[in-house]
Amino acid sequence: MIRPLQPGDSFETLTALLHAAYASLAAQGWNFTAVDQSVDVTRERLAGAQGFVAELDGRIVGTVAVRGPKPAGEAYIADPPPPLYTTPGTAILAQLAVHPDCRGLGLGERLMDAAEAWALGQGFAQLALDTAEPAAALRRRYERRGYVTVGAVQWQGKTYASVLMSKRLAA
Secondary structure, X not given: OEEEOOOOOOHHHHHHHHHHHHHHHHHOOOOOHHHOOOHHHHHHHHOOOEEEXXXXXXXXXXXXXXXXXXXXXXXXXXXXXOHXXXXXXEEEXXXXXXXXXXXXXXXXXXXXXXXXXXXXXXXXXXXXXXXXXXXXXXXHHHHHOOOEEEEEEOOOOOOOOEEEEEEEOOO
């Protein structure tokens, strides 16, 4: 079941899920923020965002966050946001994660569906995200959903360059 994040959902549980889901990326040498972010960073990344979770047998096993554009002066974790993330009409997708034990069940796609539907319902014209440039499998996954590479960014302290991707949302 995919549902909106609720006030009673635990940020500790979400953080542990993110750590588990991103461990395979860390093993490849990519220090995505979700690899080891604190509970406070999880809370900060969800502030002003619509979170969704995937539940299986009463357990949260997936998550994604989507929000509108950032104000130009607001930090994106430690960095200024790239222009794509401050463009009016642009929603931003972040923290997509599915627990390793639950991969292959279509939960990631359903979480993306929920985020895209939310963004469209809020009147956003496009949805943007970033991912590690060397993470070819992740980039292909987004490309299959209609995302195209529109730029690049080097986040402070990251061991990889990132690509910026966006998808036009159809009404």
